[in-house]
Amino acid sequence: MADQKRAVTPEDIKKIRVVHDPHLSSDGEKYAYVQTSVRNDREYNSHLFIHHFTDDIPVQWTFGEVRDHSPRWSPDGTELAFVSNRSGVHQLWVMSAAGGEPRQLTSLKHGVSDPDWSPDGKYLLFTTSARADEDIFSHEESPDEYETKPVKIERLRYKSEGNGFHRGRRTQLALLDMKSKETRILTSGAFDHHSARWAPDSRQIVFSANRNPDEDVSSVLDLFIIDTETSDTVKLTDSTGVFSNASWSHDGHRIACIGHELEYQGATLNQVWIINPLTKERRCVTIKWDVQIGDAAVSDLRAGQADLSPVWAKDQKHLYFSASENGNTGIYQMDLEGEITPVHEEDNHVFGFSYHPRLDFFIAGISDPSNPGDFYKIEKPEKGKVRLTDVNADFIQSVHLSIPEPVAAKAEDGWDIQGWLMRPAFFEEGQHYPLLLEIHGGPHAMYANTFFHELQMLAAQGYVVLYTNPRGSHGYGQTFVNACRGDYGGKDYTDLMTAVDQVIEQYDFIDEERLGVTGGSYGGFMTNWIVGHTNRFKAAVTQRSISNWTSFYGVSDIGFFFTDWEIGARVHDDPDKLWDHSPLKYVQHINTPLLIMHGENDYRCPMEQAEQLFTALQYLEKPTMFLRFPQSGHDLSRNGAPGLRVERLKHMAAWFEKHL
Template sequence: MSLQKRPIAADDIKHIAVVSEPHISEEGTKYAFVQKHAGEEDIYYSHIYIQHLTDDKPVQWTFGEVQDHSPQWAPDGSELLFLSARSGSTQIWLMSSAGGEPRQYTNIKGGITEAAWAPDSQSIAFIASVDSEAGLMEDSTQEEKKPLEPVLVNRLKYKSDTKGLHDKTRQHAALLDLRSNKTTLLTKGPFDHFGLSWASDSKRLAFSANRNEDEDKSAVVDLFVLHLETEELEKMTESTGIFTMANWSGDGKYLAAIGHELEYADATINQVWIINSRTKENTCMTLKWDVQIGDAAIGDVRSSHPNPGPVWSRDQKHIYFLASERGSTGLYQMDMLGEIEAVHEEENHLFGFSYHAAKDFFIAGISDPSNPGDFFEIQRKAEAHVRLTDVNNEFLKKVDISIPEPLSFKAEDGWEIQGWLMRPAQFEEGQQYPLVLEIHGGPHAMYANTFFHEMQYLAARGYAVLYINPRGSHGYGQSFVDAVRGDYGGKDYTDLMSAVDYVLQSYSFIDGSRLGVTGGSYGGFMTNWIVGHTNRFKAAVTQRSISNWLSFQGVSDIGFFFTEWELKSSLPDSPEELWNFSPLKYIKHVSTPLLIMHGEQDLRCPIEQGEQFFIGLKKLDKTVEFLRFPRSNHELSRGGPPVLRIHRLEHMAEWFNRYL
């Protein structure tokens, strides 16, 4: 380790700047983006920055203890739109393209989740939380005191991890006319709408929704086109799958979208589709390419960054989109015959982009294991990209980074498995070090060539860190991602054990008597499963985990369909199968010291899952502790209160220090 550099600390999440959401101006000379950082306690701040392509550094445009996001230049170049909760709830704000003070343009009760300029710059479509009975209402400047009353539940989908218990509101499309400053509700009914996209004539608006009568039980998402002049709502797909992120072609004849037809339930890989807006003919363009369309990479410094979906070239001969393969997410182009070639395909994580059709160039956000992310200008015919930002330069100068070493090995049945090994930050030849096995959630996600603070922190604390993409992960084709369904704790488990065996045989610096394991969500399930099926690990930390599939089906916000999709078992048809898949069944075999970490407000893997495992183990006098995080949902490790994210990492490291 360099004498000038220090190990990464848990509280470095407050020192890492996270950039996202690039948006190029219409004239193509500048772009806007969001820069976010964690504050104290439970606060995050995000601001809008602008950078002219001829300038060395971006300029901050919004300030204060606020969360500004979703910047978009007006098509006529006059204004910059962004969303902000600076007035209390998230609303539309505009700034002159010359700068100045932002101005609030909506005051919608329930707030706004997305917005999109009309091509004529005369109106803005947006999605708002609306009580269908009451319609659009102004947000009161005074906080309303709600009476104490029970909550009546009559829907299957009555809660979600991000929103909590659902109320009467639904996500509806609305229109802000900038000439009259009036808002109009565009959709109605007990349905949720999202993913706005304007046709070039400013008369048609596309979006996604499940507007079927059985939408509570149905997983399908259709594409719709609303004709603003006639108020006609046209359904463009046939309720055969999930279609989102639609974008219009320049001539308004076609929509390009991301989707699939649920052939393998939620393990189905995404494809690029083209929909003829006149004939409603739907064509899957990437069927012969066995690659996940979109960004499947996971990390802990960024989450829920928006994907622009498939975007058209000016001449409509190409479509550009993200795709994830073998631990990397790149940018690709496809012609109208379905031929695909890379625009950017390197061992890193391209997490977002903006495309300027007239000048044919991209602004792309790229991260790698040594950098949380910066923006680059990409010209399709240029050999090298132009770096535009270096937002974490000062931070990276001060800390010692461990660069993961890629590895590949054969599973028990001969399948090839990919992964990475990180050496301790202060690695010295001839020394032996404990190893921590990290297991990702999903399971349909992908560890990637991106920056991961948690793993850097464990390496800084003296651990080798092993992480792999076992079967069930994205990035290795349809058969690979589907292979885990109905086999949780089967070959996915042996993939992980084979990874441990491989690195013990290949790297002499790993102390095989000091092995730890951790993971969250599905990774928490697998951690629970591992400690019930082997005693080779001397310490384990299970996070937001699943221990009992029988109760999970009824308490999780996705449980009523997830067990059928993923385990191919359900109540009341096969309760014995759900029990066989449950780590709780095997608690008598647990001898590994286990720390259980869970968010109190987790509705994806509710805290009762951790409670059951803790009480069962404690009653058997096993070595177990239970760490409960207040005001934390399933996103604790990525977007939870900063102070609790720091506590989480420190407790994890302390547990491993105690037993390894």
């Protein structure tokens, strides 16, 4: 019975199992995937599961207090390679398809990532990192190696969110010979190499890198081909854009990739490109489709979207890829002239897929607002999808979920703004409820028809939850996503306020005297901006936010180019513009009780952004509280320590309860 279900709680984040990264075997009889669950307040477990289509349920293949991920079937289907930290550092391991214990393949000092089998099965390609002239085949480094040593910094890009200080290390491609078990570093130089994939001849590899002298300042990403026998390297693109996630046609005559030419800097839509590896001729085949290629959906269950390369059909006349439009992420088929046909286009979120070219079917990971995510088999568009897993059945059956209602707002200048409204759990007609406005980060991202635990938890606390995609969001074309650049706090702000006004007018159960607002990253910036420009909200929670663009320029891992891209100024040539767009400038106008939450290891929006805002508010005796989360980065809400994720939600709920 529905009335026997309980409300969603902050602690439920520990109960949800997250599945991702499906990979079909070459015979098409089974697929492997990763399932992540909470181990304790500090750690997660990630294990590999195998699902034979003749079996009703998947079988768990790896066990223990470990993080196993990136499963990759050998071309003949006899082995499954994967990455695991079971030896302490993430290394390559392999298991027989018949079962048995995993065998360790690498012992590199800084670990490995992104494995890919050669088509002949003789090699495993992967990435690793190293400093110049460093012996990465020696013993593993001590975790305390750098704690008592100064950090020598000689380059602009010396740190990054998720990786911390680079300490001179660069990402290189490496080959493991499966017969001799010897590893050879394939690339070299003071450059980072990514997204490497084999050609059908098992000799050439296409990869992405910025090998230009100004690579620290420039944001371009080129495609290269390297010959694994001679190490000869050919550059395919001409440093005019960002190209990655390449895949070879089955005959090796063409390469498909995802990219753009930075026409709108970081707000440029991704497109699908076809490149002739011999002539280097390239053409954009989705140029007529005003849609973001790839997964732009945001959720608090997945940190970052899967970087899926375009997949070639068996006939080599069609490609498959994901794209994000109008709050949905689906799978699409395209011929080489740019004619696009939906394969799966529903009100949900495809967070990954694997395609079998010979048997012509997909395994797709799909989430919607009532399901954190499961796998489905999709044979043909007209046949729909067949559900294969039900990994969160116990959780879903035990809780009352609020199903979002689509809402549409008309901006002041006539632009259409899409959003969703969630009624409070156990909603009762005739009652009046406070409203919370949620604002996503990015800003070039997209709220979507996907599961969002935080939103469900707030609805369970008795709030109406409103979340929208204001201009600057993905999913509505190039003009829309570019529209906030140079105008942060302008029409993106009025889009949000207009949406609030219109849902209040439309829904008579909203108490317009009890409004709250929260958001993270860009959403945290906008939360700070809102409370500095209106007193209509009675409580606010700002998370991993930006408060001062002038200092952000020099402290964020992306600040030196992001401020120019998004605000339109650099600190050395127009500090006034950066200050005009900084919420800190308007701190004297903030009267809304503001909870500031920030991770101490955030390299994207560093802690000083929160400290400046809190210090100013405290000095002015404004109602505020500051929560610092130890050993937590920018993705605290998505992949931080489970216990801290729960604490974050509890404090958010308590703050709104106190002030609303």
